[in-house]
Amino acid sequence: MHTPICDELGIEFPIFAFTHCRDVVVAVSKAGGYGVLGAVGFTPEQLEIELNWIDEHIGDHPYGVDIVIPNKYEGMDSNMSGEELTKLLQSMVPNETLEFGRKLLRDHGVPLAEDDDNSLQLLGWTEATATPQVEIALQHPKVTLIANALGTPPKDMIEKIQAAGRKVAALCGSPKQARKHADAGVDIIIAQGGEGGGHCGEVGSIVLWPQVVKEVAPVPVLAAGGIGSGEQIAAALALGAQGAWSGSQWLMVEEAENTPVQQQTYIDASSRDTVRSRSFTGKPCRMLRNDWTEAWENPENPDPLGMPLQYMVSGMAVAATHKHPDESIDVAFNPVGQVVGQFRKVEKTSAVIERWVTEYIEATGNLDTFANATT
Amino acid sequence: MHTPICDELGIEFPIFAFTHCRDVVVAVSKAGGYGVLGAVGFTPEQLEIELNWIDEHIGDHPYGVDIVIPNKYEGMDSNMSGEELTKLLQSMVPNETLEFGRKLLRDHGVPLAEDDDNSLQLLGWTEATATPQVEIALQHPKVTLIANALGTPPKDMIEKIQAAGRKVAALCGSPKQARKHADAGVDIIIAQGGEGGGHCGEVGSIVLWPQVVKEVAPVPVLAAGGIGSGEQIAAALALGAQGAWSGSQWLMVEEAENTPVQQQTYIDASSRDTVRSRSFTGKPCRMLRNDWTEAWENPENPDPLGMPLQYMVSGMAVAATHKHPDESIDVAFNPVGQVVGQFRKVEKTSAVIERWVTEYIEATGNLDTFANATT
Structure with a gap:
């Protein structure tokens, strides 16, 4: 499970983990993957504290920051502070x-x-409030990737990030959006199928991933939406992706701040x-x-x-x-993908990465058996 | 691309092609796959004519028949003729x-x-009208599989088909439905993701397939929903399926009866x-x-x-x-899966099978490269 993007980013496995918890970012990167901190909920001051903490704990490993500048939102043309x-x-x-x-x-x-x-x-839901987050992130050299969750990042932001020697990624739900990202100079395209947790389109991963790969080649594509096992990563790589972008799984690790009540809700779903x-x-x-x-x-x-x-x-x-997890159980915000149906327990982050690598090797081994039996 | 189910059914590739056109059934089975005729639109008399024609043209190859007995429908408890x-x-x-x-x-x-x-x-949308179709199909020895598209087949029907030495398959959209099929003795479970054309659920293939595989093991599972290339078959096999069940692609072959107007509509979508x-x-x-x-x-x-x-x-x-294809273009029935976005032209059936096998080998070859590079 080692693709060209691993060498570009200096990581062992092309497993990208989106999370709102700094502890998970650190645990994923230390286990050979690539942790990405979702920044939307932090003020610039809070984000600075989180990134400093990560820098202190992550050793020499790199990590990323995920922001949200939607392609369309209320007040987007205001040019206000x-x-x-x-x-x-x-x-x-x-x-x-x-x-x-x-x-x-x-x-x-x-x-x-x-x-x-x-x-x-x-x-951080707007360009005005996400830009300070990017400026802070760029002051942290171990942040080697900035991803935009909901659209093509503004041109000057792409230039600024790349001028700082970092990579820009952006999520998409269609080949058309992927083309727009690629034309704007985005370095890595994340194709998120409709199975995915959080913001997603309607086209399923099995159909979306290869279409996006073909649309933007040779720009590398990460597969998102439905990633919760090494088999699913094998499927993604078979479809031409260079790695997997996952979110739901990291709600279900010991290092996450999600409450036990919420984690049980995910297990039951x-x-x-x-x-x-x-x-x-x-x-x-x-x-x-x-x-x-x-x-x-x-x-x-x-x-x-x-x-x-x-x-x-x-x-x-x-x-x-x-x-108030107990009181809010029926009105809680439980973002998660359809992969939630696979969750049976809370695991250590390092155990998830190890499991995924083992499952990947088993899955590709099975494929070899089938391939060799071709008459 | 050769799995145990190939040996059980005596076919070269685990490519199952659902179609309403007898010519496509013949072309697929002769190219090494397994053609399955959708029977719902035929009267018993018409079905007999179709199966006789297939028998005459298909040589020694086997094929299947797909019927529709929904789990729930209007009038299902009537016991009427x-x-x-x-x-x-x-x-x-x-x-x-x-x-x-x-x-x-x-x-x-x-x-x-x-x-x-x-x-x-x-x-043929009811047990009363599908049962005569099954009786006719069983009189044709080359029909080695009867599939039910919308539910667990009735118990006596499963017994009758198996007593005749044929296999029973059934489609599902959730592990729960798959469990019901397996408990009823269905031989092959077809897991159809929400991407699929025709009747489908909401859970995406990348998530559904491995869940169904694990739920019913060791019963073999075919992957449906989003199959339109050899890469997608490689993904399905990596996720534990023994083969692929496809429908949309066979609307886009020269042997199909679909009108050029409809095929162009699919190309444009x-x-x-x-x-x-x-x-x-x-x-x-x-x-x-x-x-x-x-x-x-x-x-x-x-x-x-x-x-x-x-x-x-x-x-x-x-x-x-x-x-009236030209007049009905905006009110036509164009059943198709999300894989429609991949269609660029009408191909010969044998060319599709060859392409899928080639793409499968390329995809698994890429995976091998990635696997061997694991540090």
Whole structure:
């Protein structure tokens, strides 16, 4: 399981792990993979603290940072500073929508103090608020990759990252988006199938991956959406990907900050229990179906707002998922891919990497047997 | 590309081709694969003619027959004969729904004579009407496999098929359905991911296939949903499948009866142009999105009926797809999987099989290179 991208990035296995937890970033990179910290939820000051901590613990291993600059979002043409934009967007959240979100939580018995409801925070969902994150990331030499989760990064950002000697990656859900990324000079394309957790399109991985590989060759492609075993990585490499980009699995490791309540919810879920819902971020995002997602589907209730407005409402539910896991179990934010149906237990990060490598070798060994038996 | 199931069925490659065209069945089996004739649209008398023709042209090669006995359908508990059930079901089609379908076609300029509108035909969508098809198939010794497309076949039918020395297969979209098939004694489980054309679930192939393989081992599993290249077959085998079950590709071969208009529509479509729609069969079925599928989604219009009632309405659109391809282009029945985005031309059946084998060897060769480079 060693592809050209491993040599380019100086890693042992082409296993890219997206996570919001710094401990997981460190554990993955130290185990031979490549940890990527999702930055969207951090203020620039918090991000600086996280990256310093990672730098201190990761040894000589490299890691990445994932930001979110959507191709389209409310207020994107404003040219405002992050502070001004936050005020503008806050004024655009209808009170009725915010109150509906609060009522949903209260009706489920979730404690909700006025001073800690976490609503109306913008976070890193815009170019204005993501740019400072990139600037901080570039001050950390071990950050060798910046990925954009939801669109082609702005031209000047790509140039700045590459001028600093780092690589730029971007996710896509269609060959057309991949072409746009490649034409903009993105170094690594991440093709995420509809199975994937978080923001994803509708085209399944088995169809999407090879189409994107052919569209952008020789630009390297990482396969995302449905990666939770070494067999699935073997499938991805058979389809021309140079590695795997995974997210869901890293919610289920000992080093993750996810609560035991949430991890048990994932263990109990089948692959049919996820839904692509706009109810948390405003764009279709795969997560477990629950009372929160169902409520925003109901045409009698307020419609979800666009990105990033909806998260300014749902932020309080996301916070409750961590702070009040027992009370919020039916309205929690449980982003995860269809691969959730494979989860049986919480593992150590290093054990996951070892398992995946072993499974990969077994899977490719089976293929060899079949190939050699060709009449 | 030679797995144990090849030896069990006496074929060279584990490539199973579902098609409604007898010429394609013959061409696939003669090229080393395994052709499977979809029987649902044939009366028992027509089916007998088709199977006789195949027997005469296929040489010593085996082939299969695919029937449809859904797990749930309107009138399934009636215990009526096919003729009685047809009358009962015809009486259950609301005139408003039938008229809405007719109006849709007329509004698009599709010629629709009262005597050839093909509405209110039941076809093989029930146990009562599929059982005679199985009885005919079993009279043909080269038919070595009967597959049920939409559920676990009835117990006595499984016994009858196996007593005749043939194998029983059944499609599924979840490990739970696969377990039900295996417990009923089904010999081969076909796991169809949500990418697939025709009736499919929502779980993507990359996630579904390995789950089903693990659930029913050692029962052999065929991978369906997203198969249109040898690389995709390599991925399926890496995930533990013993072969591939494909449908969409066989709409795009020279031997198929599909019209040039329809084949061009498939060539022009991207993977994002399909939709899971109830508008033709009453159950979610993947096809190209067009005016017909959109009209039945519109809440102001009549809802699609259940299976098999909806097909008694849509049958006239299906017929027009073949008879009046130019006029019906925006209301045609174009069932196809997301793999449609890969189609660039119409090929000879034997060329497709050769291409898939070559692509498979290349894909597994690439994997070997990666495996050997493991540090």
